[in-house]
Amino acid sequence: MEEQGKQKKKDKKPLSSSFCPINNLDDGCLMHIFNFLSPIPDRYNTALVCHRWCHLACHPRLWLRVEQSAKYLSEPGVFPSIEKAVSAARPGDTILIASGGRHLASNIQINKPLCLIGGGELPDETTLLCSRGSDSALEFISTCKLANLTVKAELGCCLLHRSGRLTIDSCILQCEENPLDYLSCPIISTAGGNEAVSSAVKTKGDRVSVSQTRIEGGAKAVLTNGDLTLQQVRVIYARTFVYFWFDVDSQ
Amino acid sequence: MSSSTDSPTLTTETTQLSPQPDTETAKPTKKITLKSSDNQIFEVEESVAMEFATVKSFFEDSPSTDTVPLPNVTAKPLSQVIEFCKEQIKFKANPDEAQKKKYNAEFVTEKSDKDLVDMIPVANYLEIKDLLDVLNQAVADRIENKSVEYVRSFFGIDNDFTAEEEAALRREHAWAYEGVDED
Structure with missing residues (x-):
C-alpha cells in the first residue's frame, strides 16, 4: 500500500524540490499527528488540505x-x-x-x-x-x-x-x-x-x-x-x- | 560511523549502573548489526537495539542471528533514530526529566521538515513509542495556527477538492468557527 502511495505521488510531481513525503506516512501516523492539534482551529484547517487529510482529521478515532x-x-x-x-x-x-x-x-x-x-x-x-x-x-x-x-x-x-x-x-x-x-x-x-x-x-x-x-x-x-x-x-x-x-x- | 566514537561513554555509563557479576556487565557491550535498505551497516549496543521493539522481537524469535535486516529503513533517518535512542538510554540510567525534555526539544527543532517526516515511518516501523510521540508532536507544532494554504504549500500537497466541495466542507464546519476570529 505504501508503494502505491509513493507511485501515485511520483506520477503527480516528478521533480519537485519542495516535495515532502508527509503523505507517504500511513494513516495511523497522520492521525497521531492530528491528535496533537487542537480541534479549533488547527484540526478543522487540516481537514481542508486534501481529501485524505479531511477523512483522517474528522475520523471518529479522534473523537x-x-x-x-x-x-x-x-x-x-x-x-x-x-x-x-x-x-x-x-x-x-x-x-x-x-x-x-x-x-x-x-x-x-x-x-x-x-x-x-x-x-x-x-x-x-x-x-x-x-x-x-x-x-x-x-x-x-x-x-x-x-x-x-x-x-x-x-x-x-x-x-x-x-x-x-x-x-x-x-x-x-x-x-x-x-x-x-x-x-x-x-x-x-x-x-x-x-x-x-x-x-x-x-x-x-x-x-x-x-x-x-x-x-x-x-x-x-x-x-x-x-x-x-x-x-x-x-x-x-x-x-x-x-x-x-x-x-x-x-x- | 558515529556509533563507534560514542560507544565508550555509553559503556562506562552502563557499567557504573550495574557493577554486578560478569554476565551482567558483559551483556550491554554486545554489539548488534543493523542493515538498512540501502545496505549500510550500523553497529549498535545491544541496549540501544533493544529500544527498537521490532528488533527486540526479531531476536526473541531467532536469537542466534547477529545481523538484523531492516528492509523499510534507509540509512539517514536510521542514524538519527539511533542517536536519539542512545540519549534516551542515558536518561533512563540517569533520570532527569528537565534535561530529557530539553534534549527532545532540541533534537526536533534542529531537524529539517523532511528529516522529521522521514523519521516518523522509521520510528513507527521500529515501534519506538517515545520517539514517535516526540516527532508527531513536533510536526503538529509546525502545522499549528497556520492557514490551509500555508500547510498545503509547506508540505507540497495538492488541493484535490473542487471549489464546491471546499465550500460545502467549510459550511459543515461553520458551527465550530462561530465566535472565532478570522486569521
Missing part, C-alpha cells in the same frame, strides 16, 4: 467517547460520563455518546464549542436523562451542536440555551407528560435577556437552529425569555411522528 461499560474505560479518550467528557474536551472536540442504556445529564453546563453525537443508528438509541430536581439536561453558554440524540426531562427543560449558537439536528426532545406538564418546556432560550451570564460572555449571533427533530410533551416546544423569537417553522407529519425545522433568532 472523545462516553461509554458506560467499564471494558472500554482503559482506552484513551473514553469517559464514564458526559460530564467528565465535557470537562476534559478541548474547544471544538466531538464527543460520541455510546448507544444503549441511559446517560444521566443534570445541569451539564457547556461553555466551550463542542459537538455531541449519539452513537446509535437512530436518535432513539442514545438517551440523555434529566432527572427530577434539575433545571435542564444541558445548558449552553457556548456554540454547540447536538446530533442523533434523545434528551428526556422529567421536570424542567431538555435544553437551556443561554448564549452562543446552538444547532440541533436529528434529535428527539421529550418532556414527561405528567404530572406537571405546564412547568416544563423542551427548549428554553434566555439569550439576549438581561441576565448576568449573557453580558459576561458576549457572543454575536446567539441563535438556535433545529432541523428534523421530534419535540414531544411540555407546555410549549420553545420558551424564550430573552429577545430571540421563533422563526421559519416547518413541520413534516410523518406516519408516526412529527418532525420540526425552525430557528430561534433575533428579529
Whole structure:
C-alpha cells in the first residue's frame, strides 16, 4: 500500500524540490499527528488540505467517547460520563455518546464549542436523562451542536440555551407528560435577556437552529425569555411522528 | 560511523549502573548489526537495539542471528533514530526529566521538515513509542495556527477538492468557527 502511495505521488510531481513525503506516512501516523492539534482551529484547517487529510482529521478515532461499560474505560479518550467528557474536551472536540442504556445529564453546563453525537443508528438509541430536581439536561453558554440524540426531562427543560449558537439536528426532545406538564418546556432560550451570564460572555449571533427533530410533551416546544423569537417553522407529519425545522433568532 | 566514537561513554555509563557479576556487565557491550535498505551497516549496543521493539522481537524469535535486516529503513533517518535512542538510554540510567525534555526539544527543532517526516515511518516501523510521540508532536507544532494554504504549500500537497466541495466542507464546519476570529 505504501508503494502505491509513493507511485501515485511520483506520477503527480516528478521533480519537485519542495516535495515532502508527509503523505507517504500511513494513516495511523497522520492521525497521531492530528491528535496533537487542537480541534479549533488547527484540526478543522487540516481537514481542508486534501481529501485524505479531511477523512483522517474528522475520523471518529479522534473523537472523545462516553461509554458506560467499564471494558472500554482503559482506552484513551473514553469517559464514564458526559460530564467528565465535557470537562476534559478541548474547544471544538466531538464527543460520541455510546448507544444503549441511559446517560444521566443534570445541569451539564457547556461553555466551550463542542459537538455531541449519539452513537446509535437512530436518535432513539442514545438517551440523555434529566432527572427530577434539575433545571435542564444541558445548558449552553457556548456554540454547540447536538446530533442523533434523545434528551428526556422529567421536570424542567431538555435544553437551556443561554448564549452562543446552538444547532440541533436529528434529535428527539421529550418532556414527561405528567404530572406537571405546564412547568416544563423542551427548549428554553434566555439569550439576549438581561441576565448576568449573557453580558459576561458576549457572543454575536446567539441563535438556535433545529432541523428534523421530534419535540414531544411540555407546555410549549420553545420558551424564550430573552429577545430571540421563533422563526421559519416547518413541520413534516410523518406516519408516526412529527418532525420540526425552525430557528430561534433575533428579529 | 558515529556509533563507534560514542560507544565508550555509553559503556562506562552502563557499567557504573550495574557493577554486578560478569554476565551482567558483559551483556550491554554486545554489539548488534543493523542493515538498512540501502545496505549500510550500523553497529549498535545491544541496549540501544533493544529500544527498537521490532528488533527486540526479531531476536526473541531467532536469537542466534547477529545481523538484523531492516528492509523499510534507509540509512539517514536510521542514524538519527539511533542517536536519539542512545540519549534516551542515558536518561533512563540517569533520570532527569528537565534535561530529557530539553534534549527532545532540541533534537526536533534542529531537524529539517523532511528529516522529521522521514523519521516518523522509521520510528513507527521500529515501534519506538517515545520517539514517535516526540516527532508527531513536533510536526503538529509546525502545522499549528497556520492557514490551509500555508500547510498545503509547506508540505507540497495538492488541493484535490473542487471549489464546491471546499465550500460545502467549510459550511459543515461553520458551527465550530462561530465566535472565532478570522486569521
